Amino acid sequence: MKLNVLLILSMLLSSIGIAQVSxxxxxxxxxxxxxxxxxxxxxxxxxxxxxxxxxxxxxxxxxxxxxxxxxxxxxxxxxxxxxxxxxxxxxxxxxxxxxxxxxxxxxxxxxxxxxxxxxxxxxxxxxxxxxxxxxxxxxxxxxxxxxxxxxxxxxxxxxxxxxxxxxxxxxxxxxxxxxxxxxxxxxxxxxxxxxxxxxxxxxxxxxxxxxxxxxxxxxxxxxxxxxxxxxxxxxxxxxxxxxxxxxxxxxxxxxxxxxxxxxxxxxxxxxxxxxxxxxxxxxxxxxxxxxxxxxxxxxxxxxxxxxxxxxxxxxxxxxxxxxxxxxxxxxxxxxxxxxxxxxxxxxxxxxxxxxxxxxAPPPPVNAGIDISRLEHHTTLRWEYDGTENPEGFYICIRETTASQWQRKIFISTDDAAVDNDTYRYTVKGVSKDNYIFGIQAVGENGLHSVTVFPDPVR
Ligand SMILES: [Zn+2]
Known part of the structure; x- marks a missing residue:
């Protein structure tokens, strides 16, 4: 019902040249x-x-x-x-x-x-x-x-x-x-x-x-x-x-x-x-x-x-x-x-x-950024203790001077899993020295958690 109203409204608006209801x-x-x-x-x-x-x-x-x-x-x-x-x-x-x-x-x-x-x-x-x-x-x-x-x-x-x-x-x-x-x-x-x-x-x-x-x-x-x-x-x-x-x-x-x-x-x-x-x-x-x-x-x-x-x-x-x-x-x-x-x-x-x-699902916990060696990649690790596993995670990246995330990489739960409740992902060719990283959990409904900021870990 509501959807129909929206549809008709957006058709009406587009027919008179107003931007569509998204x-x-x-x-x-x-x-x-x-x-x-x-x-x-x-x-x-x-x-x-x-x-x-x-x-x-x-x-x-x-x-x-x-x-x-x-x-x-x-x-x-x-x-x-x-x-x-x-x-x-x-x-x-x-x-x-x-x-x-x-x-x-x-x-x-x-x-x-x-x-x-x-x-x-x-x-x-x-x-x-x-x-x-x-x-x-x-x-x-x-x-x-x-x-x-x-x-x-x-x-x-x-x-x-x-x-x-x-x-x-x-x-x-x-x-x-x-x-x-x-x-x-x-x-x-x-x-x-x-x-x-x-x-x-x-x-x-x-x-x-x-x-x-x-x-x-x-x-x-x-x-x-x-x-x-x-x-x-x-x-x-x-x-x-x-x-x-x-x-x-x-x-x-x-x-x-x-x-x-x-x-x-x-x-x-x-x-x-x-x-x-x-x-x-x-x-x-x-x-x-x-x-x-x-x-x-x-x-x-x-x-x-x-x-x-x-x-x-x-x-x-x-x-x-x-x-x-x-x-x-x-x-x-x-x-x-x-x-x-x-x-x-x-x-x-x-x-x-x-x-x-x-x-949305709760955010990951114990998020860490691997600082055990000098390299031009960035490896993140985190755990998840929600009631059920999320669909996946966003790796969020921004320049150190940027206010908002500029790039988000989706990775499925299966692809990120290391073992029970532990996850890892390496962003190739993006140096941890030059960017700020964060991790969000993404639910099956597509909604994501707030971002967690990783602590340095070895
Ligand atoms: Zn007041």
């Missing part, structure tokens, strides 16, 4: 991307703005105003999505008492609203991907919990992305588990996300990737640039928590640009254009913007691959500001400054990436 590399991922609804995203942002303020220290008992009313509404929405999908989402409040700290004067209950879509793989094979937006808001004074604080862009847009993905994706089955989180306390110091990440870490949760969507709705930059065709993905290069040994290895291999978070960003950059056209992902090689932070940082601090999605050109008049007019200029984070088509494109990028990751 076929998606994976039909289910494409279907999910197509189901993301701009109307729903607009409805969610408008509803969140209507709570007057969602400041973390605001009223928690009022039925219509404050952060308590907001989180109860988000929880009900998640429940509705789950019911419509046959109860497949596990919806819960993640509650804790935050100790007094610079932006929280007295012990305060912080509540994240979390919807989990369990994957088919459980136990030690379970992989978890996390997507978040923060539903708390702020105005000029970070301690002002009473004033009108619409937080339409920061971060009702990110919250709407997360909720819309939960609605659409809960109708599908994935290998991996996906956690959809609306978190609180971001503006008070990343408090909600940090506690959730810490609890997950203590439980030994196998988090393989985390994306925070924060400020993903404005196209009118304060620099007067209007751009609805690009978004940014921030990723850290070297973890400040890397051990001395890890640092020595990073320096020796030129691996400063190949951290797990950077590989996740590169995956976004590779997958997104296969599903979303006229919308570019700009990789920013930095953990976050200057003077600012986001909910991916507590995950980075615990060693998880985690990245941030943000609009291309921010407008500081419309963030963290009291709603007011001053010398004819409107300040405040108002919904009229949100471009919902733009936010929907960001949601589509999230959907393509998360669905691909959750349907």
């Amino acid at each position: 076929e998606y590399p994976h039909p289910v991922v494409g279907e999910i991307v197509d189901e993301i609804s701009v109307e729903n995203i607009e409805r969610i942002v408008e509803r969140l703005v209507a709570f007057h303020t969602r400041h973390t220290l605001s009223d928690t008992t009022h039925p219509d105003i404050g952060i308590g009313a907001a989180r109860r509404w988000i929880n009900r929405e998640f429940d509705d999505y789950s019911r419509a999908a046959g109860g497949r989402l596990k919806v819960e409040y993640h509650r804790f008492i935050a100790d007094p700290q610079p932006r929280i004067p007295e012990p305060t209950e912080i509540v994240n609203v979390v919807a989990t879509l369990p994957g088919k793989l459980t136990g030690e094979n379970e992989r978890v991907y996390v997507i978040s937006g923060h539903y708390d808001s702020r105005v000029s004074d970070i301690m002002d919990a009473e004033s009108f604080s619409p937080g339409a862009n920061d971060d009702a847009t990110g919250t709407a992305v997360v909720m819309e993905l939960a609605r659409v994706m809960s109708n599908y089955e994935f290998d991996a588990t996906i956690v959809f989180m609306a978190v609180a306390g971001e503006e008070q110091g990343l408090v909600g996300a940090r506690q959730w990440a810490t609890d997950a870490y203590r439980q030994g949760m196998n988090i393989r990737g985390m994306i925070t969507n924060d400020i993903v709705g404005n196209i009118f930059g304060g620099n007067n640039i209007v751009d609805n065709t690009r978004m940014r993905v921030f990723s850290e290069g070297v973890s400040p928590y890397a051990t001395d040994e890890e640092l020595r290895r990073i320096v020796a291999t030129g691996g400063e640009n190949d951290s797990p978070s950077r590989q996740l960003a590169r995956y976004v950059h590779e997958v997104s254009p296969q599903y979303i056209t006229n919308f570019d992902v700009a990789m920013i090689y930095r953990r976050d913007r200057y003077l600012r932070g986001g909910d991916h940082i507590p995950f980075n601090e615990l060693g998880y691959p985690a990245i941030r999605f943000t609009e291309m050109n921010e407008n500081y008049n419309w963030q963290h500001q009291d709603v007011r007019i001053e010398e004819g200029i409107q300040y405040g984070d108002l919904p009229e400054f949100v471009d919902y088509e733009y936010t929907t494109n960001v949601a589509r990028v999230n959907a393509a990436v998360l669905a691909s990751l959750a349907l």
Whole structure:
């Protein structure tokens, strides 16, 4: 049915001379991307703005105003999505008492609203991907919990992305588990996300990737640039928590640009254009913007691959500001400054990436690049401990100065196998001295994992 509509649409478009709708590399991922609804995203942002303020220290008992009313509404929405999908989402409040700290004067209950879509793989094979937006808001004074604080862009847009993905994706089955989180306390110091990440870490949760969507709705930059065709993905290069040994290895291999978070960003950059056209992902090689932070940082601090999605050109008049007019200029984070088509494109990028990751096989493990002798070839070795063997692997190659993989060589599992779960491939005539290498696992469905960066081995 859907295919027919697409076919007719592409015939119509080609008959009037517009570029054809291209076929998606994976039909289910494409279907999910197509189901993301701009109307729903607009409805969610408008509803969140209507709570007057969602400041973390605001009223928690009022039925219509404050952060308590907001989180109860988000929880009900998640429940509705789950019911419509046959109860497949596990919806819960993640509650804790935050100790007094610079932006929280007295012990305060912080509540994240979390919807989990369990994957088919459980136990030690379970992989978890996390997507978040923060539903708390702020105005000029970070301690002002009473004033009108619409937080339409920061971060009702990110919250709407997360909720819309939960609605659409809960109708599908994935290998991996996906956690959809609306978190609180971001503006008070990343408090909600940090506690959730810490609890997950203590439980030994196998988090393989985390994306925070924060400020993903404005196209009118304060620099007067209007751009609805690009978004940014921030990723850290070297973890400040890397051990001395890890640092020595990073320096020796030129691996400063190949951290797990950077590989996740590169995956976004590779997958997104296969599903979303006229919308570019700009990789920013930095953990976050200057003077600012986001909910991916507590995950980075615990060693998880985690990245941030943000609009291309921010407008500081419309963030963290009291709603007011001053010398004819409107300040405040108002919904009229949100471009919902733009936010929907960001949601589509999230959907393509998360669905691909959750349907793809896990990446190889113990990847190594053979440095036992001087030669003009490059030999890679790796192991695979997924539940079933993948179809094959991509050997990824790029120049040391290139941002993205420039060449990918497919090798079937049988051709790469050495013995049980151990694989090897030699790229003839390509010197390990001059290129960066990586390995991806490829499933029978054609979807591939994130890239692993090989360690030098003898
Ligand atoms: Zn924010």
